Amino acid sequence: MNLNNVIFIMGVSGCGKSTIAQLLSKKLDIPFFDGDDFHPQSNIDKMSSGVPLNDDDRHGWLVTLNELAKRQLEDSNCIIVCSALKKSYREILNRGIQNQVKWIHLAGSFDQILGRLNKRENHFMSSNLLQSQFDTLEAPENAFVVNIGLNPEDIVEKIANKIKMKSEFGLFGLGVMGKSLSRNLAQKGFKISVFNREEKGTEEDVAINFKKAYKELETTQAYSDIEAFVNSLQTPRRIMLMVNAGKITDLVIKDLIPFLSDGDILIDGGNSNYLKTKDRYDYLKSKQINFIGVGVSGGEQGALIGPSIMPGGNKETYNLIKPYLESIAAKDANNLPCCTYIGEEGSGHFVKMVHNGIEYVEMQLLAEVYTILKAMGNNPDEIANILESWKAEADSYLLGITIDILRKKDGDDWLVNKIVDKAGNKGTGNWTTIATAQLGAPSTLIASALFARYTSFYKEERLWASKNFNINPSSLHLDLQDVLNAYQFARIINHYQGIKLISEAGRTYNWELNLSEIARIWTNGCIIKSDFMVELIPILKTDDNILKHATIINKLKALKPSINKVVSQCILNELTASCLSESVNFLNAYTISNSSANIIQAQRDYFGAHTYQRIDDDTGKFHHTNWN
CATH class of the missing domain: 1.10.1040.10 (N-(1-d-carboxylethyl)-l-norvaline Dehydrogenase; domain 2)
Structure with a gap:
């Protein structure tokens, strides 16, 4: 069963969020809610008097919208309009539903939006507060950005195409483990894209035939062309590599890089050497690509029904893939996922x-x-x-x-x-x-x-x-x-x-x-x-x-x-x-309290003057003897 999603449409006041949300709601046939309708009276009074809201003012409002989203997601998809200008605000809105949230950022220039804002009537927010919103805005890293210069119908069409066509997670390599993990992700309701190379006469239509073989892959997009596979994914792209460790991993990374964008995430799910993971992390960082090394244990069956997962790398990057990995992981006796952030660099592959x-x-x-x-x-x-x-x-x-x-x-x-x-x-x-x-x-x-x-x-x-x-x-x-x-x-x-x-x-x-x-x-x-x-x-x-x-x-x-x-x-x-x-x-x-290592240390001192310590010398001083 597919998970429901909430589409948060964000941007500064006057960018057209409500208009776009109404049109998108009709096109997708899902309900929408205007975040402004959920402000407490104290916030409305404050803004009406020309005073900007501070973080404390917004906190309760953001929690209310998060709770609204959670209630709606129990039954259907929905759209929520909210300025969500700061990263910390979006984190509150995302809380507990990260893997069900899609962000749309309506972006425009100050002058462009000021002109629109001055034409509005009977709104509690005056145009002189617009600069404070631009000053507050922290551009999101993982949102679909749409320029408001387009007409509303074109904006809605772009958003609808993005939401309908883009997968949220990619699997590169359909060996035994890759196939099992793909089915596991699909069973959890994630829309995925899968890729496998083709070899004429030996391996043909691997991805397409795999998709046809399992009902849960009905909405999965299957590819044998790398560029098409990469372009089928939402940004930042999340691509899990399920290929043989060693040179093949490096060759795959080399093939993918031309089609990736800044902030995309490559996840190495193979049994790679932890030192190579560190090298790949540093190399990809220089190209503004994020890299996570993930140990996966459980074999073919475990990968399908729930493996143990050991991710290592940058923690902020891990948080962007955490919902996917935790969803497919096995559960312990307390129903917690058998997946936890291990640590930096190649620690996941080391463990x-x-x-x-x-x-x-x-x-x-x-x-x-x-x-x-x-x-x-x-x-x-x-x-x-x-x-x-x-x-x-x-x-x-x-x-x-x-x-x-x-x-x-x-x-x-x-x-x-x-x-x-x-x-x-x-x-x-x-x-x-x-x-x-x-x-x-x-x-x-x-x-x-x-x-x-x-x-x-x-x-x-x-x-x-x-x-x-x-x-x-x-x-x-x-x-x-x-x-x-x-x-x-x-x-x-x-x-x-x-x-x-x-x-x-x-x-x-x-x-x-x-x-x-x-x-x-x-x-x-x-x-x-x-x-x-x-x-x-x-x-x-x-x-x-x-x-x-x-x-x-x-x-x-x-x-x-x-x-x-x-x-x-x-x-x-x-x-x-x-x-x-x-x-x-x-x-x-x-x-043993007293081992034979004293003989070894004496031998080392005899032929190499490596020195030794004495049990009757509490200073820890090192001694050397002329044994001849």
């Missing part, structure tokens, strides 16, 4: 990158659990049943889909048994590992999960090695509760490391990140949503280090004997459990 790093580990841990349960003599159906029983204590999206995967049959066998054991990746795990090294944060599990995938890819070498090293994993005898406990232990460490990495990036790049809010938007719509993520929301309100929280400390203490047992048995029985093993190794290293 999405770390989300993917946490995802790598969660997937690897489930793969290791599968290996352990298989070594205990269980077939895929039995493993699925065991994992199903874990939902009460450790439910998550990835646990749920793993259960479905294990139950899927292909003929007489389980499909998982027929899948080649080579895990691919698209680069985000690699970027996260590089980032954690650059920032000096010990996200060791993400690196372990990444290298486990890399190792898996050497299938031919592994086949050769399995014959020549004679390492044959033997059956395991473990308590199922211990396996669950080990899994929960490793997941806590994974979330600590991922969140800590985000926190370190925030400090390094001066991003003001709200970690609790980030956890909240990860509670639905995304790949790493889980019951544990919900637990982290209040914890992260008090500290960015979840290992300082009493609840987490007590959990890890209770779970540690189990992971010690599981990891040691895996090693003794020659079974790989890289992330389970690394999680306990990390906590052992993290919690």
Whole structure:
């Protein structure tokens, strides 16, 4: 169902707002209201005495018009005439209905309007107040501007054509995610334009055929020509790029720039590197084009029914696209959108990158659990049943889909048994590992999960090695509760490391990140949503280090004997459990009061004169020794 819209016709007194509104009301067959009719008597008396209204005078009047708009929007479209001269006034009028407001600015010169004003009779506002209106006027950035020099019928025709023909949001790229997001936006009532390139003989009429395939896209405009696509959008144009990260994104931006105008907004919804997002932001800023990097998680289905969305960039620019992103996002337990402003520059893509790093580990841990349960003599159906029983204590999206995967049959066998054991990746795990090294944060599990995938890819070498090293994993005898406990232990460490990495990036790049809010938007719509993520929301309100929280400390203490047992048995029985093993190794290293790093520092001083500090010197002075 399409959302209703309110058309605010603005401009200084005497520009013809009421006349145009009446004509437009008849043409579009929708009601109109003159804002002047809603002034309190105190405002009318003040203006009649020749005294300009101040902001306090106008505030209550603007709130009244906002409430009028909200009431009307429940049933129909409408037109409201209001001078709305200041940006702050328009913000009050927009409040709560931003994505349903269309602004029309009737503009003219002082002399032009003064001549008109002097011809009016029986109006409470005298012509000597006109200069104060021009002095007050702050030209809107996102309004359709019409010159009042045209005759009224032509003005109305231009406005009607603008409102009818222009889409409010554009999607560039109709891959899996682009198509799902387009349908999501259309289902929420937004009028959109979609674009996809054409390749003769291979990809033809992609956008048009996509529009024809879904009823909700009936009012969508479909294009294969970039200029026509850009021109179909209201200004400032809001264009979301759903293309492959890397050089393709830069090529698309290059193709779009000639057709864009100052103030237009490009939104990169792909898995771009956060450093490239910063570069693109700076480059486009020099061309007066706004740029927002948006992380989108949830896959094809999530993008359609509600993903988790992580936008980063200039906050004022974000506010211009906020209604669209929040409308299509998943909703949390309190029905709030799983979309929040992350921070400046490439922070949105950074947070999405770390989300993917946490995802790598969660997937690897489930793969290791599968290996352990298989070594205990269980077939895929039995493993699925065991994992199903874990939902009460450790439910998550990835646990749920793993259960479905294990139950899927292909003929007489389980499909998982027929899948080649080579895990691919698209680069985000690699970027996260590089980032954690650059920032000096010990996200060791993400690196372990990444290298486990890399190792898996050497299938031919592994086949050769399995014959020549004679390492044959033997059956395991473990308590199922211990396996669950080990899994929960490793997941806590994974979330600590991922969140800590985000926190370190925030400090390094001066991003003001709200970690609790980030956890909240990860509670639905995304790949790493889980019951544990919900637990982290209040914890992260008090500290960015979840290992300082009493609840987490007590959990890890209770779970540690189990992971010690599981990891040691895996090693003794020659079974790989890289992330389970690394999680306990990390906590052992993290919690030891006196580590072996003193040896390393002595070695560094020996060969490189890098100096060291002494435990018996409270001054913090650095020392050097001639070790020979």
